[in-house]
Amino acid sequence: MTSLLIDNLAQYASPVAPAPARGSALREVEVVTGAAIAIVDGRIAACGPRDQVLRDHGDLPVHDAGGCAAIPGLVDCHTHAAFGGDRAGEFDLRSQGAGYEQIHAAGGGIAASVRDTRAAAADGTLGPLLDRHLAWMAAAGTTTAEVKSGYGLDRDTELAMLDAAAAGHPIEVAPTFLGAHAVGPEWDDADDYLTFVIKRVMPQAAVRAEAADVFLERGAFDRDQAERYLRAAAGHGLVLRLHADQFSQAGGVGLAIELGARSVDHLEATGPEGVAALAASDVAAVMLPACVIMLDLPRPPARELADAGAIVALATDFNPGSAFCHSLPLVMSLACMQLGMSPAEALVACTVNAAWVLRRGDRLGRIAAGYDGDVVLLDSDDWRHAAYHLGGPAVAGVIKAGRRL
Numbered sequence: 001m002t003s004l005l006i007d008n009l010a011q012y013a014s015p016v017a018p019a020p021a022r023g024s025a026l027r028e029v030e031v032v033t034g035a036a037i038a039i040v041d042g043r044i045a046a047c048g049p050r051d052q053v054l055r056d057h058g059d060l061p062v063h064d065a066g067g068c069a070a071i072p073g074l075v076d077c078h079t080h081a082a083f084g085g086d087r088a089g090e091f092d093l094r095s096q097g098a099g100y101e102q103i104h105a106a107g108g109g110i111a112a113s114v115r116d117t118r119a120a121a122a123d124g125t126l127g128p129l130l131d132r133h134l135a136w137m138a139a140a141g142t143t144t145a146e147v148k149s150g151y152g153l154d155r156d157t158e159l160a161m162l163d164a165a166a167a168g169h170p171i172e173v174a175p176t177f178l179g180a181h182a183v184g185p186e187w188d189d190a191d192d193y194l195t196f197v198i199k200r201v202m203p204q205a206a207v208r209a210e211a212a213d214v215f216l217e218r219g220a221f222d223r224d225q226a227e228r229y230l231r232a233a234a235g236h237g238l239v240l241r242l243h244a245d246q247f248s249q250a251g252g253v254g255l256a257i258e259l260g261a262r263s264v265d266h267l268e269a270t271g272p273e274g275v276a277a278l279a280a281s282d283v284a285a286v287m288l289p290a291c292v293i294m295l296d297l298p299r300p301p302a303r304e305l306a307d308a309g310a311i312v313a314l315a316t317d318f319n320p321g322s323a324f325c326h327s328l329p330l331v332m333s334l335a336c337m338q339l340g341m342s343p344a345e346a347l348v349a350c351t352v353n354a355a356w357v358l359r360r361g362d363r364l365g366r367i368a369a370g371y372d373g374d375v376v377l378l379d380s381d382d383w384r385h386a387a388y389h390l391g392g393p394a395v396a397g398v399i400k401a402g403r404r405l
């Protein structure tokens, strides 16, 4: 555990409300100018105007921020960062008109990443590949990330993905079991595959993962199949999450609410009933604007969800197919430019609300006393550059639990 005084900040910006911030709280960001942040044993002991902070904490080792702005460490609550290979060839084909679902149906897409990830797990390179991806994310300001399995679809590789996620990393990682990402290539029948996953993989996956996730979509799993998988996961004490309404409305929002899921993610196809239902629930709406732009999908109803009072979060969806994007600042930019969110809303959505999705909302996502000492230093004296600087480099330095990365 490390102690550090971050001194000489032009300003820091932090969500005001504790997690989950919804309604007017989604817009509330406090900006403290001429500030300092004292981190003692990895936690924020004091923050505010520098005179006040220095009074009690002037003896800590100092990091001179040189007049830049700071925001809380960013939390990426939806990633598929453990994968082998890439899908640059598919990107090339899609740029010339091929469809994502068409490539998936023809045996590419997720199945291609399953082949490459199984090979990487077998030859011992999956861990180093995840480390490389986490280093990209950390350099862009991510201090905590979820990492899903789901490119193994067999017992050994699914568990290897979760083990790679759970291994020690410079940033904090929350592993999620996505055994129901697609039907494993060895299986003809989705129900038979799910029986295998639930009986033979889930008991050991549940020891390694915090949450379970399912891809509820035409061409993947239907509502009944998703319900069977998620109920089994709940029986193992896993938090429930869903990929739903990406291409079609197939009952995912209703199922998420019925089962008390933590989040439903994607929502590009969600209509007004889904918005109203989510706003009246405690299920977070996680939106993934890098996937929206990379697949040229309709925009999810972010403005409507925010205005109706839903718990709104943002994430990269970092994966080799639909969102080869590791950067939450870029996601914040896209949320402002494409989803009608303000920089303040985007900040709240990928800090304290994303931390809430990962059940870390009591200690991550705010610059406030008692929270973890996770801070992003920006290459500007105005915190809004995190969203404004399209493609960056918006980030000048990253501090995790008081330690400079």
Ligand code: NIG
Residues within 6 Å of the ligand: 080, 109, 110, 113, 215, 243, 246, 291, 317, 319, 320, 321, 322, 323
């Ligand atoms: O969230 N939609 C399902 N899963 C991922 C994409 C996976 C892939 O294309 O490899 C997503 O977009």
Ligand code: FE
Residues within 6 Å of the ligand: 078, 079, 080, 243, 317
């Ligand atoms: Fe995803």
